[in-house]
Amino acid sequence: MNYKFLDKINYPSDLRTLSINDLEKVSEELRYYLIETVSQCGGHFGASLGSVELTIALHYSYDTPYDKIVWDVGHQCYGHKVITGRKNELVTIRQKDGLHPFPSRKENEYDTFSVGHSSTSISAALGMSLAGKNSNKNFYTVAVIGDGGLSAGMAYEALNHMGSSDQDILVILNDNEMSISPNVGAMNNYLTKILSSKIYSTVKEGSKNILKQVPPFDKVANKTEGHIKGLFAPGMLFEEMGINYFGPIDGHDTKFLVKTLKNLKKIKGPKLLHVATKKGKGYLPAESDPVKYHAVPKFNKDEGVLKGNNKKYIYSDVFDDWLCKIAENDKRVFAITPAMREGSSLVNFSKSFPERYIDVGIAEQHAVTLAAGLACENQKPIVCIYSTFLQRAYDQLIHDVALQDLDVLFAVDRSGFSGNDGETHTGVFDLSFSRCIPNLIIMTPSCPEICQDMLHTGYLYPGPAIVRYPKESVKELPNKKEFQKIEIGKAKEIIKGKNIVFLCFGTLLDKAKIIAEKYNCSCIDMRFVKPLDEQLIKKYAKVNSLIVSIEDNMLAGGAGSAVLEFLSKEGIKIDFLSFGSKDKFPQHASRDEQLINSNISEENIEKLVKEYMKNNNLLSISDSSNIKNN
Numbered sequence: 326m327n328y329k330f331l332d333k334i335n336y337p338s339d340l341r342t343l344s345i346n347d348l349e350k351v352s353e354e355l356r357y358y359l360i361e362t363v364s365q366c367g368g369h370f371g372a373s374l375g376s377v378e379l380t381i382a383l384h385y386s387y388d389t390p391y392d393k394i395v396w397d398v399g400h401q402c403y404g405h406k407v408i409t410g411r412k413n414e415l416v417t418i419r420q421k422d423g424l425h426p427f428p429s430r431k432e433n434e435y436d437t438f439s440v441g442h443s444s445t446s447i448s449a450a451l452g453m454s455l456a457g458k459n460s461n462k463n464f465y466t467v468a469v470i471g472d473g474g475l476s477a478g479m480a481y482e483a484l485n486h487m488g489s490s491d492q493d494i495l496v497i498l499n500d501n502e503m504s505i506s507p508n509v510g511a512m513n514n515y516l517t518k519i520l521s522s523k524i525y526s527t528v529k530e531g532s533k534n535i536l537k538q539v540p541p542f543d544k545v546a547n548k549t550e551g552h553i554k555g556l557f558a559p560g561m562l563f564e565e566m567g568i569n570y571f572g573p574i575d576g577h578d579t580k581f582l583v584k585t586l587k588n589l590k591k592i593k594g595p596k597l598l599h600v601a602t603k604k605g606k607g608y609l610p611a612e613s614d615p616v617k618y619h620a621v622p623k624f625n626k627d628e629g630v631l632k633g634n635n636k637k638y639i640y641s642d643v644f645d646d647w648l649c650k651i652a653e654n655d656k657r658v659f660a661i662t663p664a665m666r667e668g669s670s671l672v673n674f675s676k677s678f679p680e681r682y683i684d685v686g687i688a689e690q691h692a693v694t695l696a697a698g699l700a701c702e703n704q705k706p707i708v709c710i711y712s713t714f715l716q717r718a719y720d721q722l723i724h725d726v727a728l729q730d731l732d733v734l735f736a737v738d739r740s741g742f743s744g745n746d747g748e749t750h751t752g753v754f755d756l757s758f759s760r761c762i763p764n765l766i767i768m769t770p771s772c773p774e775i776c777q778d779m780l781h782t783g784y785l786y787p788g789p790a791i792v793r794y795p796k797e798s799v800k801e802l803p804n805k806k807e808f809q810k811i812e813i814g815k816a817k818e819i820i821k822g823k824n825i826v827f828l829c830f831g832t833l834l835d836k837a838k839i840i841a842e843k844y845n846c847s848c849i850d851m852r853f854v855k856p857l858d859e860q861l862i863k864k865y866a867k868v869n870s871l872i873v874s875i876e877d878n879m880l881a882g883g884a885g886s887a888v889l890e891f892l893s894k895e896g897i898k899i900d901f902l903s904f905g906s907k908d909k910f911p912q913h914a915s916r917d918e919q920l921i922n923s924n925i926s927e928e929n930i931e932k933l934v935k936e937y938m939k940n941n942n943l944l945s946i947s948d949s950s951n952i953k954n955n
């Protein structure tokens with residue numbers, strides 16, 4: 326494509342030199358640029374295509390970066406990156422040393438707020454707006470949030486505050502009726518009703534009379550009039566909260582968006598503009614299958630993303646296989662997801678057991694307390710949740726589940742280093758933040774078979790249990806007919822050697838096994854982070870000179886720390902080397918690259934163990950024969 330306009334646009338100031346009549350063409354070029362680039366590098370796709378016109382209109386209408394645009398989640402910001410100085414780097418997005426997957430304050434001044442987790446935009450924008458007022462800066466503040474993002478509690482907390490304030494702040498509700506999967510919930514139903522209303526149909530037919538449906542903008546400058554408007558216009562719910570509601574308008578009409586935004590600038594107080602968009606707009610395969618095209622691998626843009634012939638299984642599929650087998654025979658089993666049906670491999674379950682499948686929307690806190698309620702009445706809820714999103718429900722995990730010792734199983738996916746989504750989505754904190762919670766048991770499977778047995782153990786355990794597994798591929802599904810119950814707190818000796826013992830928590834056992842075999846060391850699959858197999862640790866501490874702990878979690882407060890706490894409590898003195906995530910947020914890169922970066926590759930473990938032994942004059946282990954002959 327000939328990028329007549331885009332070639333000359335590096336920053337929004339370039340965009341603002343154009344005539345409003347050129348913007349449609351700019352949008353077309355930007356959309357094509359996104360298709361061309363993301364098909365080469367992979368990444369989030371549908372949401373950015375759907376917000377092309379919005380992106381252009383916002384940067385055209387506002388004096389960014391002085392005026393603040395706050396994107397929610399940030400997966401729709403690829404177009405924003407392109408026109409804010411990062412056009413040529415877009416192709417590196419999500420890769421090691423490449424562009425950040427989401428807006429990042431560290432990366433660019435137009436990225437007003439670092440994001441990745443959803444539903445933060447209204448709170449952050451309101452904070453910025455209050456700061457502007459307090460420092461006599463008269464910048465405009467706009468939060469852009471999707472209908473999915475609007476399903477989270479945080480968004481309502483922010484609207485609740487915003488509606489009772491007199492801050493000049495605009496929320497743009499980018500409504501495409503999709504979360505990653507189709508959006509859910511009563512608010513979604515309400516918004517759908519608005520979009521399907523007669524007023525919006527009129528707009529779509531091109532009359533563009535929507536703004537005549539309400540009193541002229543300058544006449545709804547105060548809340549009282551806005552409130553009256555709400556009585557007979559769509560968006561009454563927002564009006565009742567003290568927020569001037571406008572729309573719905575067509576989010577793919579750049580010119581009209583610009584005119585609307587310019588008008589809205591004149592209106593004081595908290596406002597919400599409801600914009601209707603199509604996820605995947607302009608790329609037909611993405612329009613017709615928005616779930617598949619939410620995020621994509623590299624693909625040929627003429628063919629679309631092809632169905633892989635040999636599907637690669639990951640641990641989520643191992644979970645799905647176990648879950649569907651168990652749910653067949655136990656009607657008490659509920660699977661709860663906070664808007665991650667596909668990611669958590671719940672598609673099969675949702676089809677087979679629709680009455681016991683619950684997608685609560687992006688509502689992690691509610692998901693956990695809902696599970697607590699189910700458990701109070703003798704059901705067996707399973708909270709299927711990414712490690713990083715469980716962070717949102719920390720109080721619910723402690724106060725609503727663990728404190729009441731309720732029978733809830735947490736299937737914690739994407740734990741440890743979770744790869745290209747980077748620092749906002751890393752799962753390296755869960756062992757540290759859950760290990761200190763009483764009543765909870767925590768399991769770290771080392772292979773798919775054990776993973777299913779652990780899920781089964783957690784299922785049979787009559788209290789709160791976590792099984793945490795990574796985003797790692799597995800060769801095949803275990804194909805088990807029966808699942809074993811594992812003795813709680815029991816580790817497994819894998820290799821019996823001497824001098825050094827590796828205590829492994831999770832799938833990194835594979836790396837330790839190779840080194841242990843090579844150097845004739847001992848290797849233990851610890852299996853439980855809580856309770857620890859203290860007897861076994863004691864036994865090995867007595868006869869070895871070095872303990873090496875290996876985990877896919879922060880070193881601070883993690884499983885290795887648990888072992889050290891135990892050794893210290895017992896007064897056992899022994900050299901100790903721990904492998905885990907450094908005190909830094911893991912940057913976007915593949916999971917393997919992140920492991921290497923944290924010194925947890927096989928080579929690194931071997932090298933550091935050898936260095937340690939050498940520096941401490943404990944042993945000379947130059948090669949395996951040296952050890953074996955001892």
Ligand SMILES: Cc1ncc(C[n+]2csc(CCOP(=O)(O)OP(=O)(O)O)c2C)c(N)n1
Nearest residue numbers: 372441442443471472473474503504505664
């Ligand atoms: C707290 C949190 N939970 C889950 C997610 C995973 N997630 C990323 S995008 C998304 C859907 C967002 O839907 P919406 O806001 O409507 O944006 P759209 O993709 O439809 O443009 C979800 C659930 C997240 N980023 N943050």
